[in-house]
Amino acid sequence: MSAPFATTERLPESVPSELVWDHDFDTFTLEGDDPFISIARLHDGPPVIWGTEANFKRPGWILTRDDVIREAFIDYEHFSSERPGMIADMLGEPVLLNPIEIDPPRHHQYRKILNPFFTPAAIRGYDEPVRQICRELIAKFRNRGECEFVDEFAVPFPSYVFLDLMDMPRDLLDQFMGWQDELMRASDPMVRVAAARSIYGYLKQHMEAQQANPTTDLLKGIVSGQVEDRPMNFYEMMGMFYVLYVGGLDTVYSTIGWIMQHLATHPELQQRLRENPDLLPQAIEEFSRAYSVVITHRAVTKDFVFHGVPMKKGDEVNLPIMLANRDPEVYDDPHTVDIGRKPRHIAFGTGTHNCVGINLAKREMRIVVEEFLKAFDNIRIKPGETPRYHTGRTFGLDYLPLTWG
Numbered sequence: 138m139s140a141p142f143a144t145t146e147r148l149p150e151s152v153p154s155e156l157v158w159d160h161d162f163d164t165f166t167l168e169g170d171d172p173f174i175s176i177a178r179l180h181d182g183p184p185v186i187w188g189t190e191a192n193f194k195r196p197g198w199i200l201t202r203d204d205v206i207r208e209a210f211i212d213y214e215h216f217s218s219e220r221p222g223m224i225a226d227m228l229g230e231p232v233l234l235n236p237i238e239i240d241p242p243r244h245h246q247y248r249k250i251l252n253p254f255f256t257p258a259a260i261r262g263y264d265e266p267v268r269q270i271c272r273e274l275i276a277k278f279r280n281r282g283e284c285e286f287v288d289e290f291a292v293p294f295p296s297y298v299f300l301d302l303m304d305m306p307r308d309l310l311d312q313f314m315g316w317q318d319e320l321m322r323a324s325d326p327m328v329r330v331a332a333a334r335s336i337y338g339y340l341k342q343h344m345e346a347q348q349a350n351p352t353t354d355l356l357k358g359i360v361s362g363q364v365e366d367r368p369m370n371f372y373e374m375m376g377m378f379y380v381l382y383v384g385g386l387d388t389v390y391s392t393i394g395w396i397m398q399h400l401a402t403h404p405e406l407q408q409r410l411r412e413n414p415d416l417l418p419q420a421i422e423e424f425s426r427a428y429s430v431v432i433t434h435r436a437v438t439k440d441f442v443f444h445g446v447p448m449k450k451g452d453e454v455n456l457p458i459m460l461a462n463r464d465p466e467v468y469d470d471p472h473t474v475d476i477g478r479k480p481r482h483i484a485f486g487t488g489t490h491n492c493v494g495i496n497l498a499k500r501e502m503r504i505v506v507e508e509f510l511k512a513f514d515n516i517r518i519k520p521g522e523t524p525r526y527h528t529g530r531t532f533g534l535d536y537l538p539l540t541w542g
Contacts, residue, residue, distance in 0.1 A: 147189040147196040151447050156183055158199065161190040162455075166528035173428070173532070174472060177463050185446045188455070192434065192530075193326070197453030198446075203464040203483075205444060206456050209435055211488040213240045215443070216454055218490060220436030224379060227333035234383065235376030241489050243364075247377070250362035250369075251493050254355045260496040263298075267501055270297045271508045279512060283519055286537040291394045295501055299385030303378075304352045305343065313339075317386045322529045340378045348374075388431060389498050391533030393505050395428035398537055399474060400506070401518050406476070411510045419476055421502050426482035427474045429458040430532045433486070458483060459532065513541035 148157060158179075169175045179186070184202040191197040200206045209216045218238050225232050233239055236247035253259065274294055278284040296310050305313075319332035344360070351357035359377050362369050369377070400407050410416055437452040448454075462482045463471040485492035492498070509516065518524065519538040526534045 148187070149449065151449055152187045153446070156185065156187050156446065157189065158182070158186040159189045161194065162188055162192065162199070163528055166532070172526060172528050173459055173463060176457060176459060176528075177472070179457075179460060180463075180465060185444055191455050192432075192453065193324070193329075195453060197434075197455055198437075198448065199455045199457065201457070201460050203461040203467045206458070206461040207483060207487055209454060209456055210483070210486060210490060213489060215438055215441055215448075216435035217438045218244075218435060220434060220453065224333055224337075224376075227330045228337055230337075230372065232337070232372050232379060233376045234380040235373055236493075237380055237490060238376070244489055246364040247362075247369075247373070248493065250358060250364070251377070254358060255493050255496055257496050260500050263302075263497065264500065264504070266301065267298055268504050268508065270294060270301075271504050275508060275512050282542060283538065283540040286397055286539050287390075287394055287534050290505075291390045291397070291534070291537070294393070294505065295389035296386050298389075298497075298501060299381070302353065302355055302385070303343075303381060304347075304356060313382075313386060317383070320383075321387060321531060322527060336379070336382060337375070340375060340382060344374055344378050384492070384494055387531050387533075389501050391430040391531050392425070392428055392498075393502055394534035394537055395430070395532075396424045396502060396506065397509070397516075397539070398518070398524055398534060399424070399428070400509075401516050401537075401539055403474070404515060404517070406474070407510060407516060409476075410506065414507065416476060417503050417506060419479060420506070421499055422480060422482065423474055423476045423478050424502065425484040425499070426462045426468075426478070426480040427472075429462045429482065429484040431484075432457045432459075432530050458486075516541045 166172045166176045179199070179201040182201065184200065184205045186199050186201065187196065188199045189196050191199050200209055217240055219233065219240055220238070224234055236244045236251070239247060271294060274290050278289055284290065292314060293310060296314065297307055300307050300310065316332045316336050319328050320336065323329045323332065347356045348360045351360055359369075359374060362374070362377075364373065410420060433456045435454040435456065437448045437450055437454060439450050441448060462468075462480070462484060465471050468478070468480065485495040485498065516539055519540045522538040524534055524538075525536040526532065
């Protein structure tokens with residue numbers, strides 16, 4: 138575990154040598170055919186380690202077990218979401234992703250603005266439009282006998298749902314996804330900065346147009362939102378627009394790619410779900426556990442000792458949610474998808490920062506599985522082809538050629 142060539146910056150004196158993990162995190166997770174198996178090798182070590190290249194080659198703590206990851210999510214007094222190195226630094230403007238980069242008690246004020254639009258009852262109202270988007274996309278390749286699932290479905294499906302919610306033009310999807318990909322995955326920090334600023338420029342003009350004439354209930358709720366008995370200011374609103382953009386275009390597309398790859402390689406589960414559609418809700422819970430795609434982050438607020446590990450104010454903490462949800466101390470045979478498991482997973486976070494869009498995301502996933510199993514028999518990976526994937530802050534598929542019938 139030692140790191141003889143690590144610099145002082147990458148290996149502070151306060152870090153015990155036995156906790157040093159001198160690897161590039163992204164390279165490590167790309168080793169092998171399955172990134173979820175690759176990253177799970179960290180379960181063989183301590184529950185808290187110091188990575189010399191943990192996040193875009195920056196050093197920081199990596200939590201590797203369910204209990205410590207859950208604790209960091211909940212303990213906002215020691216692990217703050219209001220950390221440096223995020224959108225504000227890239228933009229040079231005081232924009233926090235709102236509300237996910239804001240700690241309690243202020244967090245609750247902003248969350249109250251969004252909550253009414255993402256309750257289970259509110260999401261039921263989206264059911265038919267979401268299903269219609271799904272069917273429109275399927276119709277484009279239904280009679281062809283094959284599709285490249287990522288580009289032809291996984292990317293446009295949740296993106297169209299998001300764009301319709303935000304009343305943004307679908308014909309700009311390729312531009313939006315390009316910016317998103319550069320923001321989330323580019324290794325060159327200046328490329329990430331340029332993408333962040335391009336997104337900001339578009340969202341700024343869109344928000345200003347909505348302030349003058351809001352075109353959906355959600356947008357009206359944001360631009361007229363009140364915190365502490367006052368209207369939100371420009372940067373607070375921009376942070377809310379920005380978080381919906383980032384959340385709406387990446388996580389669901391990544392998750393449904395893994396779900397469809399799993400179904401394509403497990404025909405018995407396909408058939409079981411076709412014959413028992415009432416099992417779909419619990420299947421989605423198990424898929425969410427097994428294919429948790431996000432690595433989120435916190436900053437240490439003050440010097441303290443966490444599970445025997447000395448942490449210093451300002452240290453970056455990485456929370457790979459897939460490590461919590463595949464922890465062998467919590468789940469028997471964690472790499473097996475068992476829809477009878479009924480897991481208490483944290484795929485959408487936990488505590489105060491539980492994802493505001495959780496109900497919409499689960500509904501989208503369920504509709505996708507429902508409609509694909511209804512439309513196609515014997516879905517499988519096209520013979521002779523191999524899926525491709527990426528890791529980074531989100532694990533997702535880049536290429537998934539499917540055939541059926």
